[in-house]
Amino acid sequence: MSDGVDHSKRRTLTIAAGAAGGVGAAFTAVPFVASMLPSAKAQAAGAPVEIDISRMEPGQRITAEWRGKPVWVIRRTKEQLKGLDDIVPYLRDPNSELPMQPDYAENAYRSIREEFVVLVGICTHLGCSPTFRPEVIAADLGEEWRGGFFCPCHGSKFDLAGRVFNGVPAPKNLEIPRHKFISDTVILVGADDQGVA
Template sequence: MSTDGVNVDRRRLLIGATAAMGAVGVAAAAVPFVKSWNPSAKAKAAGASVKADISQLEVGQRAVFEWRGKPVWVVRRTPQMLADLPKNDADLKDPTSSEEGQQPEYARNAVRSIKPEFLILTGICTHLGCSPLFRPEVAAADLGADWKGGFFCPCHGSRFDLAGRVFNNVPAPTNLVVPPHMYESDAIVIIGEEKA
Protein backbone atom coordinates (compact mmCIF):
# COMPACT_ATOMS: atom_id res chain seq x y z
CA MET A 1 0.00 0.00 0.00
CA SER A 2 1.47 3.28 -1.07
CA THR A 3 1.11 6.43 1.00
CA ASP A 4 2.33 8.69 -1.75
CA GLY A 5 0.55 12.02 -1.65
CA VAL A 6 -1.18 11.27 1.68
CA ASN A 7 -0.50 13.44 4.68
CA VAL A 8 -0.52 10.86 7.51
CA ASP A 9 -0.26 13.48 10.23
CA ARG A 10 -3.28 15.31 8.86
CA ARG A 11 -5.26 12.05 8.65
CA ARG A 12 -4.46 11.27 12.30
CA LEU A 13 -5.51 14.78 13.32
CA LEU A 14 -8.85 14.45 11.49
CA ILE A 15 -9.52 11.00 12.96
CA GLY A 16 -8.70 12.28 16.47
CA ALA A 17 -10.89 15.37 16.04
CA THR A 18 -13.78 13.27 14.75
CA ALA A 19 -13.46 10.85 17.67
CA ALA A 20 -13.36 13.74 20.15
CA MET A 21 -16.46 15.34 18.62
CA GLY A 22 -18.25 11.98 18.76
CA ALA A 23 -17.38 11.62 22.44
CA VAL A 24 -18.69 15.13 23.13
CA GLY A 25 -21.92 14.28 21.27
CA VAL A 26 -22.40 11.05 23.23
CA ALA A 27 -21.81 12.88 26.53
CA ALA A 28 -24.25 15.64 25.53
CA ALA A 29 -26.90 13.05 24.73
CA ALA A 30 -26.22 11.09 27.94
CA VAL A 31 -26.55 14.04 30.35
CA PRO A 32 -30.33 14.54 29.92
CA PHE A 33 -30.84 10.78 30.00
CA VAL A 34 -28.94 10.43 33.28
CA LYS A 35 -30.72 13.50 34.75
CA SER A 36 -34.07 11.88 33.94
CA TRP A 37 -33.28 9.23 36.55
CA ASN A 38 -33.49 11.87 39.30
CA PRO A 39 -36.96 12.48 40.71
CA SER A 40 -38.70 15.63 39.55
CA ALA A 41 -39.36 18.54 41.89
CA LYS A 42 -43.02 17.49 41.95
CA ALA A 43 -42.07 13.94 42.93
CA LYS A 44 -39.73 15.22 45.64
CA ALA A 45 -42.49 17.47 47.00
CA ALA A 46 -44.99 14.59 46.97
CA GLY A 47 -42.83 12.61 49.38
CA ALA A 48 -41.86 15.57 51.53
CA SER A 49 -43.24 16.14 54.98
CA VAL A 50 -46.03 18.67 55.52
CA LYS A 51 -46.26 21.24 58.30
CA ALA A 52 -49.83 21.56 59.53
CA ASP A 53 -50.90 24.54 61.62
CA ILE A 54 -53.48 23.24 64.07
CA SER A 55 -53.62 26.35 66.27
CA GLN A 56 -57.04 27.42 64.91
CA LEU A 57 -58.63 23.95 65.02
CA GLU A 58 -61.70 24.11 67.24
CA VAL A 59 -62.53 21.36 69.73
CA GLY A 60 -64.72 18.74 68.05
CA GLN A 61 -63.65 19.77 64.54
CA ARG A 62 -61.52 18.19 61.80
CA ALA A 63 -58.95 19.78 59.47
CA VAL A 64 -57.77 18.17 56.24
CA PHE A 65 -54.21 18.38 54.92
CA GLU A 66 -52.57 16.66 51.96
CA TRP A 67 -49.49 14.46 52.28
CA ARG A 68 -48.18 12.25 49.47
CA GLY A 69 -51.33 12.91 47.49
CA LYS A 70 -53.59 11.58 50.27
CA PRO A 71 -55.90 13.40 52.67
CA VAL A 72 -54.66 13.49 56.25
CA TRP A 73 -57.16 14.38 58.93
CA VAL A 74 -56.41 16.11 62.20
CA VAL A 75 -59.32 15.84 64.62
CA ARG A 76 -59.37 17.78 67.87
CA ARG A 77 -61.33 15.50 70.15
CA THR A 78 -63.49 16.70 73.01
CA PRO A 79 -63.15 15.20 76.51
CA GLN A 80 -66.47 13.41 75.89
CA MET A 81 -65.18 11.89 72.62
CA LEU A 82 -62.16 10.54 74.49
CA ALA A 83 -64.34 9.21 77.33
CA ASP A 84 -66.57 7.38 74.83
CA LEU A 85 -63.70 5.52 73.10
CA PRO A 86 -63.52 2.54 75.54
CA LYS A 87 -67.29 2.02 75.15
CA ASN A 88 -66.67 0.85 71.56
CA ASP A 89 -64.01 -1.78 72.37
CA ALA A 90 -66.33 -4.80 72.36
CA ASP A 91 -67.61 -3.90 68.87
CA LEU A 92 -64.18 -3.40 67.22
CA LYS A 93 -62.05 -5.76 65.12
CA ASP A 94 -58.75 -4.47 66.53
CA PRO A 95 -59.44 -2.40 69.67
CA THR A 96 -55.80 -2.56 70.87
CA SER A 97 -54.32 -1.56 67.49
CA SER A 98 -52.22 -4.72 67.34
CA GLU A 99 -52.20 -4.93 63.51
CA GLU A 100 -48.67 -4.13 62.30
CA GLY A 101 -48.23 -1.23 59.89
CA GLN A 102 -51.44 0.61 60.80
CA GLN A 103 -49.76 3.10 63.11
CA PRO A 104 -46.30 3.99 64.40
CA GLU A 105 -45.33 2.48 67.74
CA TYR A 106 -45.95 5.79 69.56
CA ALA A 107 -49.61 5.69 68.41
CA ARG A 108 -50.25 2.11 69.50
CA ASN A 109 -52.33 3.09 72.51
CA ALA A 110 -55.99 3.46 73.46
CA VAL A 111 -56.34 6.83 71.70
CA ARG A 112 -53.95 6.05 68.78
CA SER A 113 -52.14 9.37 69.10
CA ILE A 114 -49.22 11.18 70.69
CA LYS A 115 -51.47 13.80 72.31
CA PRO A 116 -54.88 12.35 73.24
CA GLU A 117 -56.70 15.51 72.19
CA PHE A 118 -55.42 15.30 68.60
CA LEU A 119 -56.08 12.35 66.29
CA ILE A 120 -54.10 12.22 63.04
CA LEU A 121 -55.24 9.75 60.37
CA THR A 122 -54.83 9.09 56.67
CA GLY A 123 -58.35 9.68 55.35
CA ILE A 124 -58.51 6.58 53.14
CA CYS A 125 -60.75 3.60 53.93
CA THR A 126 -58.77 0.39 54.27
CA HIS A 127 -61.37 -1.51 52.23
CA LEU A 128 -61.20 -0.08 48.69
CA GLY A 129 -59.72 3.37 49.16
CA CYS A 130 -62.78 5.63 49.44
CA SER A 131 -62.64 8.60 51.78
CA PRO A 132 -64.89 8.16 54.83
CA LEU A 133 -67.07 10.99 56.10
CA PHE A 134 -66.42 12.63 59.46
CA ARG A 135 -69.54 11.92 61.53
CA PRO A 136 -68.90 13.27 65.06
CA GLU A 137 -72.56 13.42 66.10
CA VAL A 138 -73.64 10.91 68.77
CA ALA A 139 -76.59 8.56 68.09
CA ALA A 140 -76.97 9.68 64.47
CA ALA A 141 -80.32 8.48 63.15
CA ASP A 142 -78.79 6.71 60.14
CA LEU A 143 -75.95 5.09 62.15
CA GLY A 144 -77.85 3.89 65.23
CA ALA A 145 -78.43 4.82 68.84
CA ASP A 146 -75.11 3.24 69.88
CA TRP A 147 -73.06 5.46 67.51
CA LYS A 148 -70.56 7.48 69.59
CA GLY A 149 -69.19 9.46 66.65
CA GLY A 150 -66.49 8.55 64.18
CA PHE A 151 -66.06 8.00 60.46
CA PHE A 152 -68.48 6.39 58.01
CA CYS A 153 -67.45 5.23 54.54
CA PRO A 154 -70.35 5.87 52.15
CA CYS A 155 -68.96 3.53 49.48
CA HIS A 156 -69.53 0.21 51.26
CA GLY A 157 -70.64 1.10 54.79
CA SER A 158 -67.45 0.65 56.82
CA ARG A 159 -67.49 2.40 60.19
CA PHE A 160 -64.59 3.62 62.33
CA ASP A 161 -64.62 5.17 65.80
CA LEU A 162 -62.98 8.46 66.79
CA ALA A 163 -59.62 6.69 67.14
CA GLY A 164 -59.89 5.36 63.58
CA ARG A 165 -60.52 1.79 64.78
CA VAL A 166 -62.71 -0.33 62.53
CA PHE A 167 -65.95 -1.89 63.74
CA ASN A 168 -66.82 -5.58 63.38
CA ASN A 169 -69.03 -6.78 60.52
CA VAL A 170 -68.00 -4.11 58.00
CA PRO A 171 -66.00 -4.55 54.77
CA ALA A 172 -62.88 -2.67 55.93
CA PRO A 173 -60.34 -5.21 57.24
CA THR A 174 -58.18 -2.92 59.36
CA ASN A 175 -58.11 0.34 61.28
CA LEU A 176 -57.46 3.63 59.49
CA VAL A 177 -53.75 4.32 59.12
CA VAL A 178 -51.97 6.75 61.45
CA PRO A 179 -49.21 8.41 59.39
CA PRO A 180 -45.81 9.17 60.87
CA HIS A 181 -45.89 12.56 62.55
CA MET A 182 -44.33 14.69 65.24
CA TYR A 183 -45.05 17.98 66.96
CA GLU A 184 -42.75 20.89 66.20
CA SER A 185 -44.70 22.98 68.73
CA ASP A 186 -48.17 23.02 70.27
CA ALA A 187 -49.45 24.70 67.11
CA ILE A 188 -47.49 22.84 64.40
CA VAL A 189 -47.54 19.13 63.59
CA ILE A 190 -45.19 17.75 60.95
CA ILE A 191 -46.83 14.95 58.98
CA GLY A 192 -44.38 12.54 57.41
CA GLU A 193 -41.57 12.89 59.95
CA GLU A 194 -40.80 11.23 63.23
CA LYS A 195 -38.50 12.20 66.06
CA ALA A 196 -35.14 10.49 65.78
Protein backbone atom coordinates in the same frame (compact mmCIF):
# COMPACT_ATOMS: atom_id res chain seq x y z
CA MET B 1 -66.04 24.49 61.41
CA SER B 2 -63.90 23.65 58.37
CA ASP B 3 -63.18 20.22 57.11
CA GLY B 4 -61.57 21.05 53.80
CA VAL B 5 -57.94 21.26 52.75
CA ASP B 6 -55.98 23.74 54.82
CA HIS B 7 -56.33 26.61 52.36
CA SER B 8 -54.78 29.14 54.73
CA LYS B 9 -51.53 27.18 54.69
CA ARG B 10 -51.65 26.90 50.91
CA ARG B 11 -52.21 30.61 50.62
CA THR B 12 -49.21 31.18 52.83
CA LEU B 13 -47.09 28.95 50.65
CA THR B 14 -48.32 30.65 47.50
CA ILE B 15 -47.58 34.08 48.88
CA ALA B 16 -44.15 32.97 50.04
CA ALA B 17 -43.39 31.48 46.64
CA GLY B 18 -44.56 34.67 44.96
CA ALA B 19 -42.36 36.81 47.15
CA ALA B 20 -39.39 34.60 46.47
CA GLY B 21 -40.10 34.86 42.75
CA GLY B 22 -40.05 38.62 42.95
CA VAL B 23 -36.70 38.62 44.68
CA GLY B 24 -35.26 36.06 42.29
CA ALA B 25 -36.46 37.98 39.25
CA ALA B 26 -34.67 41.08 40.47
CA PHE B 27 -31.37 39.25 40.07
CA THR B 28 -31.71 36.57 37.45
CA ALA B 29 -34.57 34.30 36.50
CA VAL B 30 -32.50 31.16 35.85
CA PRO B 31 -31.24 30.48 39.40
CA PHE B 32 -34.75 31.02 40.75
CA VAL B 33 -36.28 28.40 38.46
CA ALA B 34 -33.45 25.97 39.17
CA SER B 35 -33.76 26.45 42.90
CA MET B 36 -37.49 25.76 42.88
CA LEU B 37 -37.25 22.46 41.02
CA PRO B 38 -35.94 20.29 43.88
CA SER B 39 -38.64 21.62 46.15
CA ALA B 40 -41.38 20.68 43.67
CA LYS B 41 -39.81 17.26 43.22
CA ALA B 42 -39.58 16.79 46.96
CA GLN B 43 -43.26 17.61 47.32
CA ALA B 44 -44.20 15.11 44.63
CA ALA B 45 -42.04 12.45 46.26
CA GLY B 46 -43.80 12.94 49.54
CA ALA B 47 -41.87 15.44 51.59
CA PRO B 48 -43.23 15.89 55.12
CA VAL B 49 -46.08 18.38 55.51
CA GLU B 50 -46.63 20.81 58.38
CA ILE B 51 -50.18 21.23 59.67
CA ASP B 52 -51.08 24.29 61.73
CA ILE B 53 -53.52 23.28 64.48
CA SER B 54 -53.44 26.59 66.37
CA ARG B 55 -56.99 27.56 65.43
CA MET B 56 -58.65 24.17 65.82
CA GLU B 57 -61.68 24.09 68.05
CA PRO B 58 -62.60 20.98 70.07
CA GLY B 59 -64.58 18.65 67.83
CA GLN B 60 -63.11 20.05 64.62
CA ARG B 61 -61.43 18.13 61.81
CA ILE B 62 -59.04 19.64 59.29
CA THR B 63 -57.70 18.02 56.15
CA ALA B 64 -54.27 18.34 54.59
CA GLU B 65 -52.59 16.49 51.75
CA TRP B 66 -49.53 14.29 52.01
CA ARG B 67 -48.22 12.09 49.21
CA GLY B 68 -51.43 12.73 47.31
CA LYS B 69 -53.52 11.35 50.17
CA PRO B 70 -55.91 13.17 52.51
CA VAL B 71 -54.59 13.40 56.05
CA TRP B 72 -57.00 14.35 58.80
CA VAL B 73 -56.31 15.92 62.14
CA ILE B 74 -59.21 15.72 64.59
CA ARG B 75 -59.30 17.59 67.86
CA ARG B 76 -61.51 15.42 70.04
CA THR B 77 -63.71 16.73 72.81
CA LYS B 78 -63.73 15.19 76.29
CA GLU B 79 -67.07 13.57 75.47
CA GLN B 80 -65.65 12.11 72.28
CA LEU B 81 -62.62 10.75 74.15
CA LYS B 82 -64.92 9.04 76.61
CA GLY B 83 -66.81 7.58 73.65
CA LEU B 84 -63.60 5.82 72.57
CA ASP B 85 -63.81 3.73 75.75
CA ASP B 86 -67.53 3.02 75.36
CA ILE B 87 -67.16 1.76 71.80
CA VAL B 88 -64.48 -0.88 72.43
CA PRO B 89 -66.85 -3.92 72.44
CA TYR B 90 -67.92 -3.07 68.88
CA LEU B 91 -64.43 -2.88 67.37
CA ARG B 92 -62.36 -5.38 65.41
CA ASP B 93 -58.93 -4.23 66.56
CA PRO B 94 -59.52 -1.98 69.57
CA ASN B 95 -55.95 -2.31 70.86
CA SER B 96 -54.33 -1.49 67.51
CA GLU B 97 -52.54 -4.81 67.28
CA LEU B 98 -52.34 -4.75 63.49
CA PRO B 99 -49.47 -2.58 62.22
CA MET B 100 -51.50 0.39 61.04
CA GLN B 101 -49.76 2.97 63.20
CA PRO B 102 -46.34 3.87 64.57
CA ASP B 103 -45.61 2.53 68.04
CA TYR B 104 -46.27 5.86 69.75
CA ALA B 105 -49.89 5.58 68.56
CA GLU B 106 -50.46 2.08 69.90
CA ASN B 107 -52.57 3.29 72.79
CA ALA B 108 -56.24 3.74 73.62
CA TYR B 109 -56.46 7.04 71.76
CA ARG B 110 -54.10 6.11 68.91
CA SER B 111 -52.36 9.42 69.39
CA ILE B 112 -49.40 11.24 70.86
CA ARG B 113 -51.65 13.71 72.67
CA GLU B 114 -55.10 12.51 73.72
CA GLU B 115 -56.94 15.33 72.02
CA PHE B 116 -55.34 15.21 68.59
CA VAL B 117 -55.39 12.22 66.29
CA VAL B 118 -53.79 12.13 62.82
CA LEU B 119 -55.28 9.73 60.27
CA VAL B 120 -54.89 8.92 56.60
CA GLY B 121 -58.41 9.52 55.31
CA ILE B 122 -58.67 6.44 53.09
CA CYS B 123 -60.90 3.46 53.84
CA THR B 124 -58.95 0.24 54.35
CA HIS B 125 -61.49 -1.70 52.28
CA LEU B 126 -61.21 -0.38 48.71
CA GLY B 127 -59.90 3.12 49.20
CA CYS B 128 -62.89 5.48 49.33
CA SER B 129 -62.65 8.47 51.63
CA PRO B 130 -65.01 8.08 54.60
CA THR B 131 -67.36 10.83 55.73
CA PHE B 132 -66.75 12.63 59.03
CA ARG B 133 -69.62 11.94 61.42
CA PRO B 134 -68.53 13.45 64.74
CA GLU B 135 -71.91 13.42 66.44
CA VAL B 136 -72.02 11.23 69.55
CA ILE B 137 -75.53 10.05 68.79
CA ALA B 138 -76.49 9.31 65.18
CA ALA B 139 -79.74 7.43 64.62
CA ASP B 140 -78.68 6.07 61.23
CA LEU B 141 -75.39 4.62 62.51
CA GLY B 142 -76.62 2.56 65.44
CA GLU B 143 -77.18 3.33 69.08
CA GLU B 144 -73.59 2.44 69.93
CA TRP B 145 -72.24 5.25 67.70
CA ARG B 146 -69.97 7.70 69.55
CA GLY B 147 -68.67 9.72 66.62
CA GLY B 148 -66.37 8.63 63.84
CA PHE B 149 -66.24 8.05 60.11
CA PHE B 150 -68.68 6.33 57.78
CA CYS B 151 -67.57 5.04 54.40
CA PRO B 152 -70.39 5.58 51.90
CA CYS B 153 -69.02 3.07 49.39
CA HIS B 154 -69.80 -0.16 51.26
CA GLY B 155 -70.78 0.95 54.74
CA SER B 156 -67.63 0.55 56.81
CA LYS B 157 -67.56 2.41 60.10
CA PHE B 158 -64.61 3.72 62.11
CA ASP B 159 -64.53 5.47 65.46
CA LEU B 160 -62.83 8.80 66.21
CA ALA B 161 -59.50 7.03 66.61
CA GLY B 162 -59.91 5.44 63.17
CA ARG B 163 -60.62 1.99 64.64
CA VAL B 164 -62.77 -0.20 62.45
CA PHE B 165 -66.03 -1.71 63.63
CA ASN B 166 -66.80 -5.42 63.62
CA GLY B 167 -68.94 -6.75 60.79
CA VAL B 168 -68.05 -4.20 58.10
CA PRO B 169 -66.08 -4.75 54.88
CA ALA B 170 -62.99 -2.80 55.93
CA PRO B 171 -60.49 -5.23 57.50
CA LYS B 172 -58.23 -2.81 59.38
CA ASN B 173 -58.12 0.41 61.30
CA LEU B 174 -57.37 3.59 59.39
CA GLU B 175 -53.67 4.21 58.93
CA ILE B 176 -51.88 6.63 61.21
CA PRO B 177 -48.91 8.18 59.40
CA ARG B 178 -45.64 8.83 61.14
CA HIS B 179 -45.81 12.31 62.61
CA LYS B 180 -44.63 14.50 65.45
CA PHE B 181 -45.42 17.76 67.17
CA ILE B 182 -42.75 20.25 66.20
CA SER B 183 -44.36 22.85 68.45
CA ASP B 184 -47.53 23.17 70.51
CA THR B 185 -49.41 24.26 67.42
CA VAL B 186 -47.75 22.50 64.47
CA ILE B 187 -47.80 18.82 63.53
CA LEU B 188 -45.32 17.47 61.02
CA VAL B 189 -46.75 14.59 58.97
CA GLY B 190 -44.44 12.20 57.17
CA ALA B 191 -41.56 12.29 59.62
CA ASP B 192 -40.91 11.68 63.28
CA ASP B 193 -37.93 11.36 65.61
CA GLN B 194 -36.76 8.35 63.61
CA GLY B 195 -36.58 10.37 60.39
CA VAL B 196 -38.65 10.77 57.25
CA ALA B 197 -41.33 8.14 56.65
